Amino acid sequence: MNTVHVCASRSYDVKIGAGLLNAIGQEVRAVTGGSVLVVTDETVAPLYLAKVYQSLTAAGLRVFTASVPAGERSKCVEYYVNLLNILAAKNLTRTDAVVALGGGVVGDLAGFAAATYLRGIPLVQVPTTLLAMVDSSVGGKTAIDLPAGKNLVGAFHQPSLVLCDPDALNTLPADTFRDGCAEVIKTAILFDPGLFAHLRERGTGFDREYVITRCVECKRDVVCADEFDKGERQKLNLGHTIGHAIEKCSDFSISHGQAVAIGTAMMARAFYPNPAEIEDVLRAFGLPTETAFDAQSLASAALSDKKRAGDTLTLVVPRAIGGCTLEKIPVTELQAVIEAGMRHG
Numbered sequence: 001m002n003t004v005h006v007c008a009s010r011s012y013d014v015k016i017g018a019g020l021l022n023a024i025g026q027e028v029r030a031v032t033g034g035s036v037l038v039v040t041d042e043t044v045a046p047l048y049l050a051k052v053y054q055s056l057t058a059a060g061l062r063v064f065t066a067s068v069p070a071g072e073r074s075k076c077v078e079y080y081v082n083l084l085n086i087l088a089a090k091n092l093t094r095t096d097a098v099v100a101l102g103g104g105v106v107g108d109l110a111g112f113a114a115a116t117y118l119r120g121i122p123l124v125q126v127p128t129t130l131l132a133m134v135d136s137s138v139g140g141k142t143a144i145d146l147p148a149g150k151n152l153v154g155a156f157h158q159p160s161l162v163l164c165d166p167d168a169l170n171t172l173p174a175d176t177f178r179d180g181c182a183e184v185i186k187t188a189i190l191f192d193p194g195l196f197a198h199l200r201e202r203g204t205g206f207d208r209e210y211v212i213t214r215c216v217e218c219k220r221d222v223v224c225a226d227e228f229d230k231g232e233r234q235k236l237n238l239g240h241t242i243g244h245a246i247e248k249c250s251d252f253s254i255s256h257g258q259a260v261a262i263g264t265a266m267m268a269r270a271f272y273p274n275p276a277e278i279e280d281v282l283r284a285f286g287l288p289t290e291t292a293f294d295a296q297s298l299a300s301a302a303l304s305d306k307k308r309a310g311d312t313l314t315l316v317v318p319r320a321i322g323g324c325t326l327e328k329i330p331v332t333e334l335q336a337v338i339e340a341g342m343r344h345g
């Protein structure tokens with residue numbers, strides 16, 4: 001088992017190890033001695049809830065459970081309020097905890113409930129997707145969606161503990177696993193030539209414990225330098241400006257991971273000296289690198305994004321593996337960047 005220590009406004013451990021789900025009771029017992037509300041979704045519940053419930057009760061905890069339908073649509077005000085009502089009905093206090101067992105949807109939803117109920121109670125993240133292990137469970141961002149857009153309501157609330165059991169990935173559908181791989185490859189390009197080389201050599205058969213640990217360490221370093229997303233943390237958006245535009249243009253029929261893969265490939269073609277190096281790794285993971293949408297549609301979709309501030313926008317530019325820079329460009333130049341990202345050779 002590997003442990004990554006995170007020193008944000010709250011410091012906590014991220015533990016990564018096969019079989020950790022079986023020991024969740026003792027681990028959570030170290031964070032709280034009272035009651036826990038385990039929040040999960042209807043796909044994860046039949047796979048892992050019984051095991052988790054058993055381990056938690058065996059450790060002497062009082063366990064309540066709540067399950068939401070699987071998918072982004074559950075990250076909404078209604079399910080958020082439902083969770084608050086359950087927490088209140090079961091009389092959970094500030095010494096109790098919420099356990100988020102699932103992917104990023106459950107993590108964000110349960111995390112936001114934990115962040116706001118009684119002005120914040122302890123949260124244990126137990127991510128079960130690759131994306132949640134390497135990205136959403138670490139860093140303290142929690143959120144729900146509004147009809148007007150994704151993640152429009154949220155809070156920074158660092159967890160008290162994060163438990164990643166790579167064995168949970170065995171049941172993940174292949175396309176969901178690939179989506180997480182897009183963020184893993186992104187992390188390698190941003191921060192770690194060694195990790196990039198490992199992914200290139202091993203493809204989808206990568207060493208899960210090592211890769212998850214490195215990704216968590218990289219995210220930890222960025223989050224510790226910039227917990228509240230004012231500068232360095234923006235680097236995590238590599239491939240995301242164009243990626244979000246692709247998601248939007250496809251009416252969200254193209255998944256986030258696929259869109260990020262295409263966005264990353266486009267940024268590579270626009271700026272990276274040897275784009276084939278990055279494209280080849282993405283393709284080896286079964287991820288797409290091209291889009292059929294035209295540059296003008298993508299640019300206007302990107303510019304309607306909430307993250308744009310004024311007349312300039314910050315792009316994460318891949319100059320070298322482990323050497324990406326934040327560069328401000330006038331919004332009027334985005335379309336030209338996208339055009340450059342479409343060209344080959």
Ligand SMILES: NC(=O)c1ccc[n+]([C@@H]2O[C@H](COP(=O)([O-])OP(=O)(O)OC[C@H]3O[C@@H](n4cnc5c(N)ncnc54)[C@H](O)[C@@H]3O)[C@@H](O)[C@H]2O)c1
Binds near residue numbers: 075105129135
């Ligand atoms: N808070 C952050 O910093 C942050 C960062 C990135 C993404 N996010 C959010 O994360 C969400 C996406 O997360 P996701 O990709 O994990 O999606 P998800 O939570 O919807 O999970 C994807 C699918 O996999 C299923 N699943 C989960 N674990 C499984 C397992 N072990 N075996 C079989 N099926 C399993 C789920 O039921 C779901 O159907 C988005 O809402 C996004 O906004 C948050």
Ligand SMILES: [Zn+2]
Binds near residue numbers: 183240256260
């Ligand atoms: Zn992403």
